[in-house]
Amino acid sequence: MLEPVTVAPGNPQILKPDAIEFIVALDREFGARRVELLERRRRRRSAGTPVLDFRADTAHVRADPDWRVAAPGPGLADRRVEITGPPERKMTINALNSGAQVWMADFEDALSPTWDNIVEGQQNLVDALDGTISWTAPDGRRYELGDTLPTVMVRPRGWHLPERHVRIGGRCVSGSLFDAGMYLFHCARRQIDRGSGPYFYLPKLEDHREARLWNDVFVFAQEWLGIPRGTIRATVLIETLPAAFQMEEILYELREHSAGLNAGRWDYLFSMIKNRPDVVLPYRGDVTMTTPFMRAYTELLVSTCHRRGAHAIGGMAAAVPSRDPQQRRHALATVRQDKRREVGDGFDGSWVAHPGLVETCREVFDQWLRDEPNQVVRRRDDVRVTAADLLADRFGDVVVAEAEVRANAEVAVRYVAAWLDGRGAVALNGLMEDAATAEISRAQLWQWARHGTPMTNGLRVDLPLVRECLEDAAAAEPANPRFAQARALLTEMVSATTLTDFLTLPAYARHLS
Ligand SMILES: CC(=O)SCCNC(=O)CCNC(=O)[C@H](O)C(C)(C)COP(=O)(O)OP(=O)(O)OC[C@H]1O[C@@H](n2cnc3c(N)ncnc32)[C@H](O)[C@@H]1OP(=O)(O)O
Ligand SMILES: O=CC(=O)O
Numbered sequence: 001m002l003e004p005v006t007v008a009p010g011n012p013q014i015l016k017p018d019a020i021e022f023i024v025a026l027d028r029e030f031g032a033r034r035v036e037l038l039e040r041r042r043r044r045r046s047a048g049t050p051v052l053d054f055r056a057d058t059a060h061v062r063a064d065p066d067w068r069v070a071a072p073g074p075g076l077a078d079r080r081v082e083i084t085g086p087p088e089r090k091m092t093i094n095a096l097n098s099g100a101q102v103w104m105a106d107f108e109d110a111l112s113p114t115w116d117n118i119v120e121g122q123q124n125l126v127d128a129l130d131g132t133i134s135w136t137a138p139d140g141r142r143y144e145l146g147d148t149l150p151t152v153m154v155r156p157r158g159w160h161l162p163e164r165h166v167r168i169g170g171r172c173v174s175g176s177l178f179d180a181g182m183y184l185f186h187c188a189r190r191q192i193d194r195g196s197g198p199y200f201y202l203p204k205l206e207d208h209r210e211a212r213l214w215n216d217v218f219v220f221a222q223e224w225l226g227i228p229r230g231t232i233r234a235t236v237l238i239e240t241l242p243a244a245f246q247m248e249e250i251l252y253e254l255r256e257h258s259a260g261l262n263a264g265r266w267d268y269l270f271s272m273i274k275n276r277p278d279v280v281l282p283y284r285g286d287v288t289m290t291t292p293f294m295r296a297y298t299e300l301l302v303s304t305c306h307r308r309g310a311h312a313i314g315g316m317a318a319a320v321p322s323r324d325p326q327q328r329r330h331a332l333a334t335v336r337q338d339k340r341r342e343v344g345d346g347f348d349g350s351w352v353a354h355p356g357l358v359e360t361c362r363e364v365f366d367q368w369l370r371d372e373p374n375q376v377v378r379r380r381d382d383v384r385v386t387a388a389d390l391l392a393d394r395f396g397d398v399v400v401a402e403a404e405v406r407a408n409a410e411v412a413v414r415y416v417a418a419w420l421d422g423r424g425a426v427a428l429n430g431l432m433e434d435a436a437t438a439e440i441s442r443a444q445l446w447q448w449a450r451h452g453t454p455m456t457n458g459l460r461v462d463l464p465l466v467r468e469c470l471e472d473a474a475a476a477e478p479a480n481p482r483f484a485q486a487r488a489l490l491t492e493m494v495s496a497t498t499l500t501d502f503l504t505l506p507a508y509a510r511h512l513s
């Protein structure tokens with residue numbers, strides 16, 4: 001007998017019966033494999049700190065020089081500027097009018113997955129593709145779509161996140177399958193009809209078998225929806241340390257649906273702490289893209305992609321332009337420098353978090369690419385990256401300032417409070433903060449306290465200090481209950497003996513569902 005399906009109330013245009021039937025079919029077909037793969041992740045981490053290396057059992061995939069990924073889908077050859085952001089109504093219109101080549105509509109790092117945000121995000125995508133989306137601000141400003149729209153890519157939630165508002169026999173469906181499934185159901189045809197396709201960004205993969213699962217989901221979905229096999233395309237974010245050892249395998253698994261790889265630098269840094277808890281890192285602001293282990297990772301990403309005919313897309317420079325002219329100049333200069341490094345290294349395009357950065361990124365890529373849509377043909381066979389280069393074995397002693405402990409506590413509290421309030425990305429101190437950057441802050445607090453990391457004032461970081469910093473950060477808004485909830489969640493996480501897998505998991509279970 002089939003288990004009963006329950007769906008929380010919400011927009012009936014999106015949650016219509018045949019759309020839910022598709023989500024349920026996806027979950028019945030792939031839910032158990034997802035759980036198995038998550039269990040595999042858990043086993044790997046609980047086995048201690050396994051030494052990560054390139055896999056022996058897939059060496060034949062890396063050694064075979066002949067395979068390539070599919071040619072780019074329509075609208076995916078030139079991706080020099082990609083803007084990202086949550087599919088909130090006003091931001092959807094602003095992103096689509098931003099002049100970028102691609103808009104990545106984000107249900108992951110930049111979205112707080114309240115049920116309203118999730119369902120309305122899907123409606124906004126439908127309205128955007130129909131050209132009917134508009135919005136009037138409280139001050140009367142009117143928002144409408146311009147004439148030229150970018151290619152749209154959607155980033156569903158990672159495999160770890162459940163969607164608690166749709167249950168099959170009491171168990172939650174996967175957030176990934178819900179987001180990707182709903183988008184495919186409502187928008188795949190719409191995208192094909194406008195000469196594009198249903199395209200995805202796939203976050204937080206840790207293993208090539210997780211890429212295989214996505215590929216199988218795509219094959220199943222294309223058949224179910226009656227659209228040609230290979231119409232779906234996906235760029236995988238390489239943003240975990242284990243995935244950095246399997247870039248070729250991930251491309252290989254998805255080769256008929258692949259649209260390259262992206263360097264998800266912020267989650268990657270978080271993953272470094274998660275997978276190497278005993279390698280103490282300095283303050284997040286001091287670990288840059290030229291830090292050797294970060295450089296090794298991006299160099300390997302570009303050379304892997306270009307060897308396989310795939311796009312390599314750069315990451316997010318976190319500086320956002322402010323209204324203050326001096327800070328604005330600083331933000332633009334930081335972003336320009338970051339994009340120059342990327343294009344020089346061979347990246348084919350890159351991310352910006354704000355419409356005010358599109359022009360800067362474009363100028364840098366235009367100058368380098370000129371009339372070419374990308375530089376995929378530029379092989380980086382000079383790149384030699386070893387496991388030791390990726391593993392950050394040679395980091396050295398770390399001393400932090402108490403101000404850096406406080407800065408991490410402030411970002412973590414403020415971000416989690418915003419997230420609990422339904423906002424998944426915020427600007428704090430001139431930087432874009434989202435789930436990935438906040439994970440770094442709270443993981444650093446945990447790591448520094450656990451290791452009694454020395455401070456410049458001669459003392460060491462310990463749990464009482466970290467707790468005090470969290471309390472002080474929460475005291476900034478004593479009347480806001482979200483700040484107290486954020487402090488409580490973070491205090492629990494920094495006090496745990498092992499690093500909590502994702503802050504969004506307990507936060508979601510306790511407060512958003
Ligand atoms: C680690 C990673 O995963 S990176 C990718 C995930 N993260 C993201 O995508 C973050 C995206 N960026 C954002 O959400 C925003 O830029 C923030 C929250 C950081 C800052 O937003 P704001 O505080 O609104 O910035 P600001 O006031 O300067 O915005 C100016 C205008 O640009 C719009 N805007 C800012 N960023 C974006 C964006 N990414 N997409 C669309 N519109 C945007 C604002 O809505 C605002 O519009 P308005 O003038 O019509 O009112
Ligand atoms: O998703 C991107 C990242 O940097 O994390």
Ligand SMILES: [Mg+2]
Nearest residue numbers: 109264267436
């Ligand atoms: Mg990320």
